[in-house]
Amino acid sequence: MLNMTAVYSRLLIFFLLISLQPVDVHKYLPEWESLDKRPLPQWYNDAKFGIFIHWGVFSVPAYGSEWFWQHWQGDKKANYVQFVEKNYKPGWTYADFARDFTTEFYNPDEWAELFESSGAKYVVLTAKHHEGYTNWPSNVSFNWNSKAVGPNKDLVGMLADSIRRKTNIHFGLYHSLYEWFHPLYLMDQANKFKTNYFVKSKTMPELYELVNTYKPEVVWSDGDWGTGPDYWESKKFIAWLYNDSPVRDSVVTNDRWGVGTMCQHGGVFTCQDRYNPGVIQKHRFENALNIDKNSFGYRREADLSQYLTIEELIKTLAMTVSCNGNLLMNIGPRKDGKISPIYEERLRQMGAWLKVNGEAIYNTQPWKRANDTVSNDIWFTAKEKTVYGILLKWPKTNNLQLGMIQPIQETQVTMLGYQKTLHWQKRGLGGGISIEMPNIPLPLLPNPYAWVLKFEKL
Numbered sequence: 336m337l338n339m340t341a342v343y344s345r346l347l348i349f350f351l352l353i354s355l356q357p358v359d360v361h362k363y364l365p366e367w368e369s370l371d372k373r374p375l376p377q378w379y380n381d382a383k384f385g386i387f388i389h390w391g392v393f394s395v396p397a398y399g400s401e402w403f404w405q406h407w408q409g410d411k412k413a414n415y416v417q418f419v420e421k422n423y424k425p426g427w428t429y430a431d432f433a434r435d436f437t438t439e440f441y442n443p444d445e446w447a448e449l450f451e452s453s454g455a456k457y458v459v460l461t462a463k464h465h466e467g468y469t470n471w472p473s474n475v476s477f478n479w480n481s482k483a484v485g486p487n488k489d490l491v492g493m494l495a496d497s498i499r500r501k502t503n504i505h506f507g508l509y510h511s512l513y514e515w516f517h518p519l520y521l522m523d524q525a526n527k528f529k530t531n532y533f534v535k536s537k538t539m540p541e542l543y544e545l546v547n548t549y550k551p552e553v554v555w556s557d558g559d560w561g562t563g564p565d566y567w568e569s570k571k572f573i574a575w576l577y578n579d580s581p582v583r584d585s586v587v588t589n590d591r592w593g594v595g596t597m598c599q600h601g602g603v604f605t606c607q608d609r610y611n612p613g614v615i616q617k618h619r620f621e622n623a624l625n626i627d628k629n630s631f632g633y634r635r636e637a638d639l640s641q642y643l644t645i646e647e648l649i650k651t652l653a654m655t656v657s658c659n660g661n662l663l664m665n666i667g668p669r670k671d672g673k674i675s676p677i678y679e680e681r682l683r684q685m686g687a688w689l690k691v692n693g694e695a696i697y698n699t700q701p702w703k704r705a706n707d708t709v710s711n712d713i714w715f716t717a718k719e720k721t722v723y724g725i726l727l728k729w730p731k732t733n734n735l736q737l738g739m740i741q742p743i744q745e746t747q748v749t750m751l752g753y754q755k756t757l758h759w760q761k762r763g764l765g766g767g768i769s770i771e772m773p774n775i776p777l778p779l780l781p782n783p784y785a786w787v788l789k790f791e792k793l
């Protein structure tokens with residue numbers, strides 16, 4: 336016969352031992368299967384809107400795009416070659432531009448104030464773009480960094496400090512794995528990536544240094560094409576980031592960690608630049624959108640027509656958030672450290688819009704459908720039982736017909752920033768709602784760009 340007491344006491348000891356196990360801090364293994372299981376931090380899901388900043392030596396020629404060096408001396412595009420021939424001394428090199436990265440007007444407190452007033456909840460600054468120049472005094476960047484040549488400042492550290500001192504914005508960093516012309520990268524490439532001297536002596540030391548020094552809550556990786564994640568040692572790095580780094584609980588990564596990872600592995604999916612799928616995505620994504628349609632870096636030759644309008648930006652924000660994404664809206668500061676008035680205006684306009692309508696953006700979730708079935712130009716978000724419709728065009732008839740909203744008698748329709756409730760009727764054929772848009776005197780119109788209808792008690 337079984338001695339039940341012995342069985343029970345053994346079971347008890349067994350469960351006691353299990354409960355005494357220390358919490359395993361190495362819970363993520365350097366494999367996608369494990370890394371992909373980590374949920375995105377809640378702050379990031381709630382934030383919805385961030386600012387991307389492309390700033391570097393490319394901001395000195397400030398011509399074409401931030402790919403200036405590659406287009407000039409890599410693919411030798413005619414307009415870039417001619418631009419240098421025409422405007423710079425014979426024998427000019429890309430490194431010669433760095434001296435003129437003057438940043439004399441760089442006032443990170445001012446930047447922080449501007450970002451806060453834009454309504455952004457996080458910023459992502461290029462710590463290093465594909466040109467290899469580091470905006471901080473990196474241990475492994477020798478003479479190609481912002482302390483050694485150009486600004487003579489720690490641009491990254493100064494912004495991190497201002498953002499944290501002045502605002503509640505989360506601070507993040509962009510980092511390019513590869514560098515177009517780094518001799519060690521070129522050597523590894525010539526070796527068909529069977530060696531990874533570049534990764535061991537440059538990319539990885541730099542990434543660990545960045546995270547340990549500045550504790551970014553976004554590590555936005557890029558420049559991962561050419562070869563797969565094994566060469567880049569990215570899985571090992573991400574496992575460290577999630578398990579042991581000083582930002583292990585709050586950090587967000589993206590999906591650019593080597594060929595085959597984009598839109599497949601990592602944290603948030605960026606897929607391609609300006610990714611705006613238009614339908615609800617299962618996996619959270621981020622739309623990296625340049626306000627200057629032709630460039631992420633500052634371009635002196637840009638016309639007004641090449642900048643997205645505030646209406647276009649709000650439309651993209653609405654679509655992106657409705658479909659389960661965050662919008663990362665990009666600006667390119669000038670080499671002197673000033674954010675040009677056109678970018679400043681877009682940021683302040685967005686902030687003014689969000690001040691009234693942010694309730695339909697922050698802390699929301701996608702609703703059951705992203706847009707309406709009857710009317711164009713209305714995008715939905717939801718928060719618990721409340722549904723928001725972001726209306727991008729005011730109907731010419733002052734009558735708005737929606738197929739997706741099925742009202743009951745108690746349903747309330749209001750407009751954010753406007754005092755009175757809106758009159759509505761059930762739509763006859765096919766169901767839905769018919770809303771009487773009010774004739775609002777212009778001074779009482781919440782804003783001129785786009786309006787949010789709030790549906791309660793549906």
Ligand SMILES: *[C@@H]1O[C@H](CO)[C@@H](O)[C@H](O)[C@H]1NC(C)=O
Pocket residue numbers: 474544547548
């Ligand atoms: C950079 O190198 C110096 C000297 O080796 C070291 O003291 C410092 O901790 C390093 N900094 C970082 C952030 O790794």
Ligand SMILES: *[C@@H]1O[C@H](CO)[C@@H](O)[C@H](O)[C@H]1NC(C)=O
Pocket residue numbers: 612613614706707708709710711712
């Ligand atoms: C909803 O959005 C999709 C994707 O952008 C579009 O194809 C469709 O026409 C939209 N529906 C309406 C009614 O506007």
